[in-house]
Amino acid sequence: MxxxxxxxxxxxxxxxxxxxxxxxxxxxxxxxxxxxxxxxxxxxQSKDELLFVIHDTFITYVLKEAKAANEIHRSPIKKIQSIIKAFVKVFDLYKPHISVFYQESNYLKPEYEEQIKRKRDAFKQMVFHVIEEGQETGDFRKELPMEITGMAILGMVNWIYKWYSRDGKYSIDEIADVYVDIILHAVLATNSVHEESLQSQMLERPFFTNEK
Amino acid sequence: MxxxxxxxxxxxxxxxxxxxxxxxxxxxxxxxxxxxxxxxxxxxQSKDELLFVIHDTFITYVLKEAKAANEIHRSPIKKIQSIIKAFVKVFDLYKPHISVFYQESNYLKPEYEEQIKRKRDAFKQMVFHVIEEGQETGDFRKELPMEITGMAILGMVNWIYKWYSRDGKYSIDEIADVYVDIILHAVLATNSVHEESLQSQMLERPFFTNEK
DNA sequence: CAAAACAGACCAACCAGTCGGTCTCTAAAA
DNA sequence: TTTTAGAGACCGACTGGTTGGTCTGTTTTG
Missing domain, CATH: 1.10.10.60 (Homeodomain-like)
Incomplete structure (x- = not known):
């Protein structure tokens, strides 16, 4: 058993x-x-294998979610929206895993490290790709360097593990909504001439627009 | 000696x-x-004291910079601009310190930990305060929850230690400019009725507006 | 010459991992 | 049905190597 x-x-x-x-x-x-x-x-097999298993369960899950979000939607705006939302929500599910992940990842044995690195890079590339896509379609501001923007987004979300708590002031959904809003405000071109208008895309009526 | x-x-x-x-x-x-x-x-005195000294030199520096930026300017827009810029640039100066700082901070002995925590919180509060100020003056969007926005900004910048390299594609100044731009796009109210207009404030002619 | 700066042998504690052994449960043999 | 055989799960005393830190002595400096 x-x-x-x-x-x-x-x-x-x-x-x-x-x-x-x-x-x-x-x-x-x-x-x-x-x-x-x-x-x-x-x-x-070892204490190190235990560390690896913890790393792997979390990163595997995240990667799967991102892939799904990428396949379901066509518009880069929708794509980044769902990826961010899913990404943020993972912190509610896997907070302990993620804490350990980011704090101890450099103590992984090389063999383990390589496996994890591959999956992490795959996720990063997906985010990068969506940004690129959005810039090509004209939805996102072309003047933003894709790599810097991507890392800014990844960092902003990843950092959640340092401060999020289930008992905190805001729920994970509220946080996700604000993050999506911040990111879209940052990257959307003001003259997005696509089928969807700016406002309707940006906020799916996030909770904080209703507050007084 | x-x-x-x-x-x-x-x-x-x-x-x-x-x-x-x-x-x-x-x-x-x-x-x-x-x-x-x-x-x-x-x-x-011990290996732990060594770890503490490394932590302290970095966080002390950052805090000093932020205080200065806060005293020099009056407008919240200018304030957040200089704080972010200074904050980002610290990663060029103290990259190794910061890496150790974020990766090993939870191995600090309690006595040391408390000292560091106090300074770190002081810095966080400064960022929070500037956002609050900007919302009061009407420069920043009032609908954004201050804490979430603050942590998003801190996270996005802090994460730089994971990927920045002096030999990388972008210089630290370029990164700082993009970050300021992203953050201002995210937080600025569209109808900022203040002395300074949106565009002139947002970009101090960052490098990437000139590219092609 | 006194005090600070440094050398390096030494130690006690600790810790990941091992290894011989036990217990339980299943299933085939009698 | 009872007996036997074997496999997987689990136990815990033990070990071999490592590590942070000490202590005594030597050198350098002011």
Whole structure:
């Protein structure tokens, strides 16, 4: 039964998030999971493999979401909208994974690192591509350098792991709406001559337009 | 003489950036600095103190810059412009410090952590305050939630440490210009009725408006 | 010559990973 | 049905290597 494996994953995730990968020993994980060294090493080859599994589950999910969003829509505006929304929402689902991901990713063993890097780059390229597309169709401002804009967007979203909390002032959906709004305001060409008008695209009636 | 101290700081910074705090032993630092254990522990109480010093030099600098930018200008638009520019440019000066800062900050001993946290919060509050100010004067869109917008800006800039390189395609000044432009496009009210007009404020003729 | 700066052998603690062994459960053999 | 055989799950004492830090002594500096 893979029950213990799940327990170990869950408890170690909590511990890593609190104290960091190096701040937690295998013995602590084992104790918190009510098992033993033997139990641990029966399910994982090493402490490093555990770190890899955590990384992989999160990045795999994100990549899948982005691919889907990319295939469903045709307009770059819609595409970036859904990618950002999905991306932001992932922080609600996988907050602990992501925290560990960004804080300990450089301690991954080379073999593991390469696998993760490939998926992460794939995601980055998707964002870049959508921006490029939007600039070609004239929806997005052509004067913005694509790489810088892309990294600005990625950074802004990625940083969420540092401050988001489920008990915070704003829900993840509200945050997603604001982010989409900020990004679209930043990149949309003012004379977007496409089928959809600026305003109708920019805000799907985000929550904060209704507030007083 | 405090010469060795500087050498240790510099070499350990390089090592930490490459391999991370936990990936570098005191013996390695000592060897790379052409000194001995005795030399190291003469200048630093512990490996942790070394980590603290690195954190502190960077955050102290950033905070000083932001304070200055805040005092020099009166208009929130000008303020946010200089804060962002200064903030972005810090990544050119202190890239290694910042990398270590964000990757290892949760391994700081509590006593150290508190000191750093205070300065970091001070900086965050300054950014928040400028946004608030801009919303009050009507320069910035009032419908944007201040906290989310602030964190979006901080995240977008902070993330630079993950990808910026001096040998990269764009200079730090170019990046700073694009960031200022993106942020102002996102936050400026379209009917900014202030002394300065939208366009003249937004871009101080950034490099990319001249391209082709 | 006194104090600071540095050298380097040494140590105690810790920690990831191992290894021989047990327990349980299933399924084939008797 | 009972017995036997075997596989996978799990246990926990042990180890070998590493690491941060100390301590005694030596050199340099003012």
């Amino acid at each position: 893979a029950e213990l494996r799940e327990t170990i994953l869950k408890t170690s995730l909590e511990l890593f998030e609190q104290k960091g990968f190096h701040g937690v020993t295998v013995n602590q994980i084992v104790a918190a999971s009510n098992t033993s060294k033997g139990g641990f090493y029966h399910h994982f | 405090a010469e060795l101290r500087e050498t240790i700081l510099k070499t350990s910074l390089e090592l930490f950036e490459q391999k991370g705090f936990h990936g570098v032993t005191v013996n390695q630092i000592v060897a790379a600095s052409n000194t001995s254990k005795g030399g190291f522990y003469h200048h630093f």
